[in-house]
Amino acid sequence: MTCEEARILVHALADGELDAGHAREIEAHVAQCDGCAAELAAAREMTQALRAAPLGFTLPASLSAKIDRVVPTPMPVTNRRALLKGFAFGGVASALAAASVGLVVLREGQDDRILGEAISAHLRSLQADHLTDVLSTNQHTVKPWFNGRIDLAPPVIDLTAQGFTLIGGRLDYIDGKPAAALVYRRRIHVINLFVAQGLGEASSTPKLTMMQGFNLLRWNENGLNMLAVSDLNRDELEEFGAKFAAAARAAAQS
Amino acid sequence: MTASLRMAPSGGGSPPGAMLLQETRQLAFTADDERGRALRFREAALPHLGDVYTLARYLLRNPADAEDAAQECYLRAFRHFHTFRGGPIKPWLLAILRNVCRAEYARRGALAAVQVDGVEDAADEVAENMWGDASPSPEAVSLSRFDAETVQRLIAQLPDSFREVLVLREVNDLSYREIADVTGTPVGTVMSRLARARGLLRDAWLAEEKGS
Numbered sequence: 414m415t416c417e418e419a420r421i422l423v424h425a426l427a428d429g430e431l432d433a434g435h436a437r438e439i440e441a442h443v444a445q446c447d448g449c450a451a452e453l454a455a456a457r458e459m460t461q462a463l464r465a466a467p468l469g470f471t472l473p474a475s476l477s478a479k480i481d482r483v484v485p486t487p488m489p490v491t492n493r494r495a496l497l498k499g500f501a502f503g504g505v506a507s508a509l510a511a512a513s514v515g516l517v518v519l520r521e522g523q524d525d526r527i528l529g530e531a532i533s534a535h536l537r538s539l540q541a542d543h544l545t546d547v548l549s550t551n552q553h554t555v556k557p558w559f560n561g562r563i564d565l566a567p568p569v570i571d572l573t574a575q576g577f578t579l580i581g582g583r584l585d586y587i588d589g590k591p592a593a594a595l596v597y598r599r600r601i602h603v604i605n606l607f608v609a610q611g612l613g614e615a616s617s618t619p620k621l622t623m624m625q626g627f628n629l630l631r632w633n634e635n636g637l638n639m640l641a642v643s644d645l646n647r648d649e650l651e652e653f654g655a656k657f658a659a660a661a662r663a664a665a666q667s
Numbered sequence: 668m669t670a671s672l673r674m675a676p677s678g679g680g681s682p683p684g685a686m687l688l689q690e691t692r693q694l695a696f697t698a699d700d701e702r703g704r705a706l707r708f709r710e711a712a713l714p715h716l717g718d719v720y721t722l723a724r725y726l727l728r729n730p731a732d733a734e735d736a737a738q739e740c741y742l743r744a745f746r747h748f749h750t751f752r753g754g755p756i757k758p759w760l761l762a763i764l765r766n767v768c769r770a771e772y773a774r775r776g777a778l779a780a781v782q783v784d785g786v787e788d789a790a791d792e793v794a795e796n797m798w799g800d801a802s803p804s805p806e807a808v809s810l811s812r813f814d815a816e817t818v819q820r821l822i823a824q825l826p827d828s829f830r831e832v833l834v835l836r837e838v839n840d841l842s843y844r845e846i847a848d849v850t851g852t853p854v855g856t857v858m859s860r861l862a863r864a865r866g867l868l869r870d871a872w873l874a875e876e877k878g879s
Binding site: 422 | 674705706708709712713716717718720721724730733734741742745764773804807809810812813814815818822836837838842843858859861862865866868869872
């Protein structure tokens, strides 16, 4: 074996890419050749130095939203049998979902009850193929749909550019009161934003609560109670609230 | 009659693997092939978005172009998902990304391509000399630790074909065989390019130490 060959093969040795026979051959050469031994040491040192620094680039948030547009998350099917199958085989997931619905009933206090009902409504919307009554990414389609269905005009804001895709709206009930549910998506996470009246006090600054593993964000917007529920992480849900509130205020003033 | 008999075994049924999906609502998709395909693709491919984007950043050296390239990669991968024949999906995705990036090189124009080739030729010569008999062995000095940004910059300065192999190995953590598949080159070429890439990076590293 020439040194020229060996100086390439030591890299394969350092990377664990050689079979036992070749590895022995190279090791034998390295043992009696200072130059190739130094090359092997340099290869190993370089790999170590590179592993010491995190060399990946952080994903921009906008990219995930773009991928979601390219490869949409499929919506559940309207099919009772498929749903029953889901309960039969879903095991832990459906057991947990069922348990959380039960817990909600046992909770006391109006605020907790409202948050609990919001989570139940969120879960129902995911499980029973009742995520949207009006399926549209266009705010000018979703907003008028609520006319005559509910006695308030929910602010419907398209946040696609900010990474939250509007996918539609639905009529729901929280605490016995009708609520407009606006449905957004971030990557694989669904956000239900409930808009209602008389759901208790909240400030205009969004307040984050965690309950049953879900993040909930509450605030008031022009006298309307806003309540966002999602399994999205708290930072991104707060980002959603901030962007929605800013856009809603800009729209109200114009 | 015969036709309908032949049809029977292939009709109906759920896509294989669908029952492995864990969440309740995902199980509801078994009825629909197209939905199942989107779900399977998302489950298999989305975890590698970080690798895809990182390689795009190193290949294109520009955040906006890298984002576009990663998006285009996932669009193409989803369209051609039916041609994916199993095995690790990461090399398959990175191969698509590399094709997207090469198309971007072409779009950037003939002038840039000439410049890139020129740099590469020069680097080849440097590398040849380095590997010749007269070239000294690497000195036994230990490399200082730089922050990630500095190392990223040093890697970004490597010529295209060396940078690509180095990133696929050291950052994307691919085997030589996988790198050969992604780049469409023989394993021997991967090995020699990687050796040269490390040598060039070491030189740049030591120069950076002296300079800083």
